[in-house]
Amino acid sequence: MTQIPESRAYDVVIVGAGPAGLAAAEVLAGLGASVAIIDEQARAGGQIMRQPPRSFIIRRWLPGGLYGALKALLRRVETQEVTWLFSTTVLGIEPAEAASGFEISTLSGNTLGSVKAKRVLVAAGCHERPVPFPGSLLPGVMGAGALQGWLKGQQMLAGETVLFSGTHPFMLLVASQMIAAGASVKAVAFAQSRRDFLFGVLRRPLILLTHWRVFLTAAHSLWRIRRAGTRIFFRHRVNAAEGSAQLSEVSLTPVDHRGSGTAGAEDKRFTVDRLGLCYGFQVSSELARQAGAKVRWLEAAGGWIVDHSAAMESSLSGLYVAGEITGMAGADASRHEGTLAGLGMASSLSLNGIGKLSRVGARARRGLAREKRFAAYLNRLSALPPGLLGAMATEDSILCRCEKVTCKTVREILATHPEVTSPNALKLLSRVGMGFCQGRLCYANAAASLIAAGRVSPENLQPFEARWPVRPVPVSAIPATISDGRCT
Amino acid sequence: MKSYDALVIGGGLTGCASAYYLAKRGSSVLLAERNEINSLASGQNAGSLHFQLEHRLLQHGSDKGGEFARILPLNAFAIQLWQTLESELRADLEITMDGGLMLAVTDAEVALLKQKNALERSFGIDSELLTAAELRKLAPYLGEDVQMASYLAEEGHANPRLVTPAYARAAKRHGAILKTGCEVVLLKPEGTGWIAQLRNSPGEEIETVRIGMVLNAAGAFAAEAGRLAHLHLPVFPLPLTMSVTERTKAFLPHLLQRAGAKLSLKQVAAGNVLIGGGWSSRFERSNGVPDYRRRPRAQLDKIVGNIALATKAVPALAALHILRCWTGTVGVTHDELPLLGEVPQSPGYFVAVGGSGFTLGPAYAALIAELMVTRRTEHDISIYSPARFDHINNFMASA
Ligand SMILES: Cc1cc2nc3c(=O)[nH]c(=O)nc-3n(C[C@H](O)[C@H](O)[C@H](O)COP(=O)(O)OP(=O)(O)OC[C@H]3O[C@@H](n4cnc5c(N)ncnc54)[C@H](O)[C@@H]3O)c2cc1C
Numbered sequence: 001m002t003q004i005p006e007s008r009a010y011d012v013v014i015v016g017a018g019p020a021g022l023a024a025a026e027v028l029a030g031l032g033a034s035v036a037i038i039d040e041q042a043r044a045g046g047q048i049m050r051q052p053p054r055s056f057i058i059r060r061w062l063p064g065g066l067y068g069a070l071k072a073l074l075r076r077v078e079t080q081e082v083t084w085l086f087s088t089t090v091l092g093i094e095p096a097e098a099a100s101g102f103e104i105s106t107l108s109g110n111t112l113g114s115v116k117a118k119r120v121l122v123a124a125g126c127h128e129r130p131v132p133f134p135g136s137l138l139p140g141v142m143g144a145g146a147l148q149g150w151l152k153g154q155q156m157l158a159g160e161t162v163l164f165s166g167t168h169p170f171m172l173l174v175a176s177q178m179i180a181a182g183a184s185v186k187a188v189a190f191a192q193s194r195r196d197f198l199f200g201v202l203r204r205p206l207i208l209l210t211h212w213r214v215f216l217t218a219a220h221s222l223w224r225i226r227r228a229g230t231r232i233f234f235r236h237r238v239n240a241a242e243g244s245a246q247l248s249e250v251s252l253t254p255v256d257h258r259g260s261g262t263a264g265a266e267d268k269r270f271t272v273d274r275l276g277l278c279y280g281f282q283v284s285s286e287l288a289r290q291a292g293a294k295v296r297w298l299e300a301a302g303g304w305i306v307d308h309s310a311a312m313e314s315s316l317s318g319l320y321v322a323g324e325i326t327g328m329a330g331a332d333a334s335r336h337e338g339t340l341a342g343l344g345m346a347s348s349l350s351l352n353g354i355g356k357l358s359r360v361g362a363r364a365r366r367g368l369a370r371e372k373r374f375a376a377y378l379n380r381l382s383a384l385p386p387g388l389l390g391a392m393a394t395e396d397s398i399l400c401r402c403e404k405v406t407c408k409t410v411r412e413i414l415a416t417h418p419e420v421t422s423p424n425a426l427k428l429l430s431r432v433g434m435g436f437c438q439g440r441l442c443y444a445n446a447a448a449s450l451i452a453a454g455r456v457s458p459e460n461l462q463p464f465e466a467r468w469p470v471r472p473v474p475v476s477a478i479p480a481t482i483s484d485g486r487c488t
Numbered sequence: 489m490k491s492y493d494a495l496v497i498g499g500g501l502t503g504c505a506s507a508y509y510l511a512k513r514g515s516s517v518l519l520a521e522r523n524e525i526n527s528l529a530s531g532q533n534a535g536s537l538h539f540q541l542e543h544r545l546l547q548h549g550s551d552k553g554g555e556f557a558r559i560l561p562l563n564a565f566a567i568q569l570w571q572t573l574e575s576e577l578r579a580d581l582e583i584t585m586d587g588g589l590m591l592a593v594t595d596a597e598v599a600l601l602k603q604k605n606a607l608e609r610s611f612g613i614d615s616e617l618l619t620a621a622e623l624r625k626l627a628p629y630l631g632e633d634v635q636m637a638s639y640l641a642e643e644g645h646a647n648p649r650l651v652t653p654a655y656a657r658a659a660k661r662h663g664a665i666l667k668t669g670c671e672v673v674l675l676k677p678e679g680t681g682w683i684a685q686l687r688n689s690p691g692e693e694i695e696t697v698r699i700g701m702v703l704n705a706a707g708a709f710a711a712e713a714g715r716l717a718h719l720h721l722p723v724f725p726l727p728l729t730m731s732v733t734e735r736t737k738a739f740l741p742h743l744l745q746r747a748g749a750k751l752s753l754k755q756v757a758a759g760n761v762l763i764g765g766g767w768s769s770r771f772e773r774s775n776g777v778p779d780y781r782r783r784p785r786a787q788l789d790k791i792v793g794n795i796a797l798a799t800k801a802v803p804a805l806a807a808l809h810i811l812r813c814w815t816g817t818v819g820v821t822h823d824e825l826p827l828l829g830e831v832p833q834s835p836g837y838f839v840a841v842g843g844s845g846f847t848l849g850p851a852y853a854a855l856i857a858e859l860m861v862t863r864r865t866e867h868d869i870s871i872y873s874p875a876r877f878d879h880i881n882n883f884m885a886s887a
Contacts, residue, residue: 105788416657420524422527435811436809467812472734474810475799475806475808478799479792
């Protein structure tokens with residue numbers, strides 16, 4: 001690993017050191033391209049392979065056969081000649097006006113920097129989708145992914161007693177990992193019915209063959225969960241998270257097949273320290289959008305997903321995309337897309353030796369097709385039932401957590417402004433999306449409230465604008481170079 | 489065919505406010521906005537209520553400064569409107585008029601301030617020069633190298649997110665019809681009035697209406713809306729940029745500007761500090777040519793320059809984060825004066841467009857509505873008339 005001076009030029013800059021970024025790096029570095037990998041985290045691996053800090057030496061930090069290929073990939077890339085820029089946030093990507101190529105603006109610590117690249121790969125992954133409900137901001141209420149990250153990253157227990165609620169089977173995995181680590185998981189509650197799950201599999205029985213490892217892992221998780229005495233509920237949603245300064249109690253409410261149902265006598269209450277939620281994921285495509293790539297709204301696939309060619313090139317020439325931002329499909333699909341993007345960039349850069357890799361490409365394409373089929377199944381299975389959001393959000397629930405905008409405020413603004421039809425107009429009137437996260441978290445909920453009010457159809461949605469800086473920048477990081485302000 | 493007394497092109501501040509003042513005076517009004525209400529400059533601007541001559545008007549020397557100073561009578565009228573606007577529109581617009589400071593850091597700026605003050609006083613704008621010692625009392629948050637400032641008690645800011653929608657609601661209360669997703673695509677004189685074609689999205693169906701008068705309130709697109717009636721209106725779109733910090737506790741009660749540099753600063757009701765002052769962004773291209781309809785692209789070096797200036801004026805900003813930068817397009821004329829009045833060659837075609845259109849939008853609107861309905865105005869606005877482009881429009885006139 002090398003520490004590099006700023007504004008260096010590379011053949012390729014890869015944003016995101018997860019499976020997609022690593023797979024692309026492997027191809028490109030293998031062909032002799034100069035490659036820099038930038039990641040916000042302090043180590044490589046992305047969300048799924050979240051590594052323990054170097055100071056912890058743990059032999060099997062990721063149990064389970066699922067991760068074998070990814071771990072091997074990480075080890076291989078770590079021995080390659082690539083530049084790692086960790087703990088570095090990309091703030092924006094500017095296509096060069098005249099020539100081809102890009103300038104990538106970065107923030108590390110309190111320093112603004114930039115690197116140049118002939119090609120850029122954005123492989124920025126995804127984050128969990130928050131949903132508004134009473135108590136959603138109480139400390140102790142977390143995304144299941146965040147709980148898992150905690151578990152993986154620090155190898156310590158997030159909380160003593162845990163409850164999971166959501167729509168995504170990912171909860172089973174995290175629940176079982178937490179049990180293995182010594183937590184007491186009280187229950188895992190799905191909004192869907194048991195039949196939804198069974199029929200999902202029965203409709204595509206081949207999936208059992210192609211993805212037996214996943215099902216095996218799921219079965220193993222289930223077995224461990226059952227053995228620990230954890231209850232599994234179907235057709236239940238969170239009603240409220242309660243506690244004074246910290247979560248202490250969670251209530252679950254039964255729902256119908258649309259996800260609707262009001263709190264009442266059949267509610268179940270649990271005393272817990274942590275609530276792990278997973279109502280699906282949202283892709284982090286804001287950087288690709290800021291650069292100027294075309295996107296498309298596909299809620300079930302994670303929101304604003306980036307259009308791309310078979311070689312993974314976006315509508316913006318020279319800007320490639322791979323991984324979740326092309327549509328949620330999991331780590332293996334990301335890895336295959338990364339390989340294809342690496343090959344696409346290699347061929348557009350006319351790197352020597354690419355001819356030898358045709359088999360690698362064919363394998364990745366086959367693998368990707370297989371994973372996309374599974375992703376379609378999983379995304380359909382974990383999609384929010386149509387009435388769920390409406391049933392969960394009360395008037396006082398927080399729709400935008402950064403600006404503390406309630407569902408009631410949004411409803412009232414829509415009522416007094418019947419002409420509002422776009423999320424951007426709603427943002428301007430309500431401050432939804434104006435805070436620290438810049439709408440990365442609340443966009444889907446804002447869009448859902450416009451759709452529910454009949455103001456816009458999903459086909460006509462527009463994203464919030466994405467501009468430099470895509471993450472907040474400390475003012476103190478801005479150099480005080482220009483003092484007379486004459487430059488225009 | 490439906491008919492109206494007036495068609496207003498554009499649902500920005502000027503258009504919505506004009507619709508309000510027209511409807512209040514009893515006209516039947518149709519406002520057509522091709523995007524959404526308040527979706528362009530009027531919702532994207534910095535919200536400064538600046539009544540002192542700005543840096544951009546001062547930077548070209550005293551001769552030009554004298555010419556640009558002809559805007560000042562409008563400023564005086566605008567101050568009156570802003571002072572009563574919240575009760576007039578029955579809405580909280582986050583208007584504060586707690587004073588504005590134009591800062592001088594360099595000696596050249598000190599000289600500029602003195603010259604500016606003399607000019608303003610001759611137009612009845614009572615700005616006052618404050619020494620560094622006086623500033624330390626009035627504005628302890630200022631950086632050490634501020635030598636002098638020109639203070640005007642009426643300056644301040646209002647929230648652009650709220651003002652135009654409030655005018656729109658008030659216009660509707662008075663019976664105006666506001667159509668969004670509705671683009672004016674053709675204007676033809678007919679009899680004593682006009683025939684207008686409107687294209688409604690998403691269906692794209694064309695609707696034809698008969699109208700008595702047209703008001704071009706299309707902002708940066710005023711030239712385009714002029715061509716709909718075969719007129720040349722020399723309005724140029726300029727791409728600008730803004731930045732905003734995270735919220736912080738109230739510490740900055742004034743509007744700040746610099747005399748010799750592009751800077752405006754204010755703290756809004758929510759606690760965020762807005763940083764602007766006229767730094768440019770850049771038009772995106774579509775098929776190789778600059779496309780004014782797309783949101784301009786932010787330019788990193790300009791943003792950095794803007795924020796560096798801001799931190800010099802108010803060092804406490806260094807403890808905050810920049811949350812977001814945005815861009816917008818403003819329409820200005822070559823002489824920095826608004827285009828306000830009827831086009832002589834095209835009776836019944838009015839225009840109200842100009843820079844500083846947030847500060848002056850209510851004034852533009854009130855005056856143009858008065859002119860359209862009564863054929864005259866109490867304040868003399870003849871120097872802003874589109875008649876100054878007669879030499880061009882004499883070739884264009886259809887009549
Ligand atoms: C970043 C920025 C900061 C600024 N800061 C300040 C400030 O601090 N103080 C200040 O006083 N001024 C400021 N300004 C200037 C001010 O914002 C503008 O002068 C003012 O908002 C113009 O208002 P408008 O109604 O004329 O135009 P707009 O708000 O642009 O409205 C024009 C409308 O017309 C519509 N339209 C155009 N053509 C058609 C058509 N054919 N059919 C239908 N609709 C059409 C457009 O869609 C648009 O909505 C700033 C501007 C920018 C961009």
